[in-house]
Amino acid sequence: MTEVVLGKNQYGKAQNHVVRINRDNDRHIIRDLVVTSQLRGDLTEVHTKGDNAHCVPTDTQKNTVFAFAQKYDVKSPENLILKLSDHFTSEFDWISGGRWAADEYRWDRINDNDHCFVQNKQEVRTSVLVTDGDKKTVISGFKDLTILKSTESGFEGYPKDQYTTLKETTDRIMSTDVATRWRYNTTDVDFDAVYDSVKNIILTKFTDHYSRALQETLYLMGKAVIEAHPEIDEIKFSCPNKHHFVYDLSFCDLGNNNETHYAADRPFGLIEATVQRKGAAEDEHAWMGITGFC
C-alpha cells in the first residue's frame, strides 16, 4: 500500500493591485502596489479531507489587503505586509505563518503638480515577508533598474581556448538591468529610508570605479551596502550583461571609435552573486518562493 503525505504548502490571492491615494493634504501622495498574500499553517485537512474549516478564503485575503491599505495607509510596502502577517497569524489560531510580497510601481509628479503623476519606469520596488511563528524575515529589493556606463569598463585577463573569439578591451559599454534583494536581520527599520539609501549606494558605486568585470562591480555594490547598513545581513544580485557591440562600418569607409554600437537583446551574460555579512546566520527558508536567483 503506497503511503502519501502532504508536503509544504501555502495558498492565497496573488497580485492584488492596490492604488492608494493619500488625500490628507491637497498635495496627494500615491502608492501603487501589487500585493500577494499566502497563508501557511495547519491546512492538512483542507487538502486531504476536503474540510474547509481552516481555509480562510483567498477572497478574504484579497479584501483584507485592500482594507488594510485604506485603514493604515501605505507607509511603506514592508509596513503593509507586516500588518497583514500580524493580522492573519493572530486572527486565526491555525495560521502559523505565511508569505506576503508587495511590488511597488513608482510615480513622479508632472511639473511638481499636486495630483498629476507620470509613471516612473526606473525600477519596481519589491518586498517579501516570511513569518514562521514569532520569527519575521523581510527581504526587500528592486528590479528593472537599467543603468549604463559608456566608458570606465573593460574585460581582460580571461582564459582563452580554441572557442574564444572575444577580444580583450579596456574601454567598452557596460549596461545592466539591476535586480537585487536584501535580507534584513530586524523589522525595526525605516524601510523607505533604507530603500532610498541602498538604491543610492548601488547607483553611486556603479559610477565610482573602473570596472574589470560586471562581477567585480556587483561585489563592490553589495559590499558597500552591507558596510553601510548593519540591519542588512545579505544582498543578492541578478544582472544581465547587456552586450553592446561596436558596429563595423568599414564597409562604407567610416571609422567607429567606440561610438556606434549594436545593442543585442540576446543572448546576454547573466551575472548573479550574493554578498553576505561574515558570520551572520543564513536563512534559506526566507528565500524560498523567490523565483530565480533573487
Ligand SMILES: O=c1[nH]c(=O)c2[nH]c(=O)[nH]c2[nH]1
Ligand atoms: O563583465 C563581464 N563578465 C564576464 O564574465 C564576461 N564574459 C564575457 O564574454 N564578457 C564578460 N564581461
